[in-house]
Amino acid sequence: MIKVGIIGVSGYAGAELLRLLLNHDEVKVVSIEARSYQGQPISDLYPSFYQVCDMICESDEDVLQKAELIFASLPHGLSEKYAKYCDENNKKFIDLGADFRLDSEQDYQEWYKLDYHEKALHDKQVYGLSEVNREKIKTATLIGNPGCYPTSITLGLYPLLKEKLNLNKHIIIDSKSGTTGAGKSLSEDTHFPKCNESFHPYKLGTHRHTPEIEQELSKMANDDIQVTFTPHLLPVNRGIVSTIYVDLKPEVSLDDVYQIYQNYYSQEYFVRVLPKGKIADLKFVKYSNFCDISLHLDERYHRLIIVSTIDNMVKGAAGQAIQNMNIMYGLEETKGLKMVPPSF
Numbered sequence: 001m002i003k004v005g006i007i008g009v010s011g012y013a014g015a016e017l018l019r020l021l022l023n024h025d026e027v028k029v030v031s032i033e034a035r036s037y038q039g040q041p042i043s044d045l046y047p048s049f050y051q052v053c054d055m056i057c058e059s060d061e062d063v064l065q066k067a068e069l070i071f072a073s074l075p076h077g078l079s080e081k082y083a084k085y086c087d088e089n090n091k092k093f094i095d096l097g098a099d100f101r102l103d104s105e106q107d108y109q110e111w112y113k114l115d116y117h118e119k120a121l122h123d124k125q126v127y128g129l130s131e132v133n134r135e136k137i138k139t140a141t142l143i144g145n146p147g148c149y150p151t152s153i154t155l156g157l158y159p160l161l162k163e164k165l166n167l168n169k170h171i172i173i174d175s176k177s178g179t180t181g182a183g184k185s186l187s188e189d190t191h192f193p194k195c196n197e198s199f200h201p202y203k204l205g206t207h208r209h210t211p212e213i214e215q216e217l218s219k220m221a222n223d224d225i226q227v228t229f230t231p232h233l234l235p236v237n238r239g240i241v242s243t244i245y246v247d248l249k250p251e252v253s254l255d256d257v258y259q260i261y262q263n264y265y266s267q268e269y270f271v272r273v274l275p276k277g278k279i280a281d282l283k284f285v286k287y288s289n290f291c292d293i294s295l296h297l298d299e300r301y302h303r304l305i306i307v308s309t310i311d312n313m314v315k316g317a318a319g320q321a322i323q324n325m326n327i328m329y330g331l332e333e334t335k336g337l338k339m340v341p342p343s344f
C-alpha cells in the first residue's frame with residue numbers, strides 16, 4: 001500500500017483527489033490537510049464523504065510526516081517548500097498547481113509574478129502529461145501536474161505536431177471550461193446569477209496557461225509554436241471543450257490525420273479518438289479520466305479543426321495526478337481510474 005497524503009484537501013481539486021483515491025486499492029490515504037478546517041472531519045466540509053471517509057483534517061506537518069507520496073493542491077506559489085521537504089526526505093511529490101510546470105523562471109515571473117526560490121529543485125521537475133512523458137514520469141520524484149486547459153490542448157495536438165502535419169507555427173485555440181475550474185472561492189464571474197444562462201470569454205491574450213501551452217507544444221514540434229488562446233466560462237460545473245484550428249500541409253488529407261492519431265493513441269486507454277463524423281462532447285467525458293478527440297476538416301481552406309474534451313477535475317487535475325502516481329510506482333496505469341462517464 002502506498003501511503004498517500006493530500007495538502008489542500010478542502011479545495012475542489014483536493015477533494016476530487018480524495019474521492020478518487022478512496023477507490024484505489026493500492027493506496028492508503030494516511031493524512032489530509034486543510035488550513036482552515038484542522039480538527040474537522042472532511043465530511044463536515046463535503047457531506048458526500050459521510051460514512052465513507054470520516055478522516056479528520058490535520059496539519060501540513062502531519063501530512064509530511066505520515067505520507068510517502070504527497071499531493072499538493074494549493075494556489076500557485078505555495079508548493080516549493082513542500083517539494084523541498086520531500087526532496088530532502090526521500091518522498092515523492094505531485095503538485096496539482098502551477099509551481100513546477102514552467103521550465104523557464106522568466107516565464108513564471110512574467111505570467112505568475114513570482115520567483116523560483118529553490119532553483120535546483122526545478123531541474124528535477126517533470127511535466128506530468130502522462131501519455132507524452134511516461135518514460136520520464138517513471139523515475140520522477142517531483143511532478144508538475146499539467147494545467148486543465150493545457151491537458152486538453154496538448155493531447156489534442158500531440159500527434160499532429162510530432163508528425164509535423166501543420167503548415168504554419170501559429171495555432172488558434174478556443175477553450176471553454178466549467179466553473180469548478182475556478183475553484184471554490186466565490187467570484188463575481190462564477191456567481192450563479194452572473195454565469196447562469198451566460199457564456200463569455202475571459203483573460204483574452206493574457207491567460208497564465210499560455211506559456212505552458214506554448215512550452216509543451218514547442219517541445220512536441222521541436223520548433224517554436226505560438227498560440228492565440230482564448231478561454232471561456234461555461235455555465236456547467238465540470239468539463240473543458242477545446243476547439244483548435246490548424247492549417248494542414250496541402251499534401252496531408254483528413255484520412256492521413258485520422259490514421260496518425262489512431263496510431264498514436266491506439267494503446268492509450270484514456271485518449272479516445274472518435275470515429276469520423278462524431279463530435280467530441282463534454283457530456284461523455286464528465287467524471288472520467290478520458291480525453292475525447294474528434295477531427296474535422298474545413299475543406300475550403302484545408303484547415304483542421306480538432307475538438308478535445310476532458311473533465312477538468314479528473315483528467316485536468318486529480319485523475320491525471322493519480323495516473324502519474326500509478327506510473328511512478330509501476331502500477332497498472334488505469335488503476336482506480338476506469339470510471340465510465342455517465343451518459344446523461
Ligand SMILES: NC(=O)C1=CN([C@@H]2O[C@H](COP(=O)(O)OP(=O)(O)OC[C@H]3O[C@@H](n4cnc5c(N)ncnc54)[C@H](OP(=O)(O)O)[C@@H]3O)[C@@H](O)[C@H]2O)C=CC1
Nearest residue numbers: 008010011012013035036073074097148181183184312317
Ligand atoms: N479546479 C480545477 O479544475 C483545477 C485546479 N488545479 C489547481 O489545483 C490547485 C487547487 O485548485 P482548486 O482546488 O480549484 O482551488 P480551491 O480554491 O477550490 O482550493 C484551494 C485550496 O488551497 C488552500 N489554500 C488557499 N490559500 C491558501 C494559503 N494561503 N495557504 C494554505 N492553503 C491555502 C485552500 O484551503 P482552505 O479551504 O483552508 O481555504 C484549499 O484547500 C490550484 O493550483 C489550481 O490551479 C489544477 C487543475 C484543474
Ligand SMILES: CC(=O)N[C@@H](CCC(=O)OP(=O)(O)O)C(=O)O
Nearest residue numbers: 097098147148149177178181182
Ligand atoms: C474556469 C477557470 O477559472 N479556470 C481556471 C483555470 C483552471 C485551473 O485551476 O488552473 P490550473 O489548471 O492551472 O491549475 C482559470 O482560468 O484560471
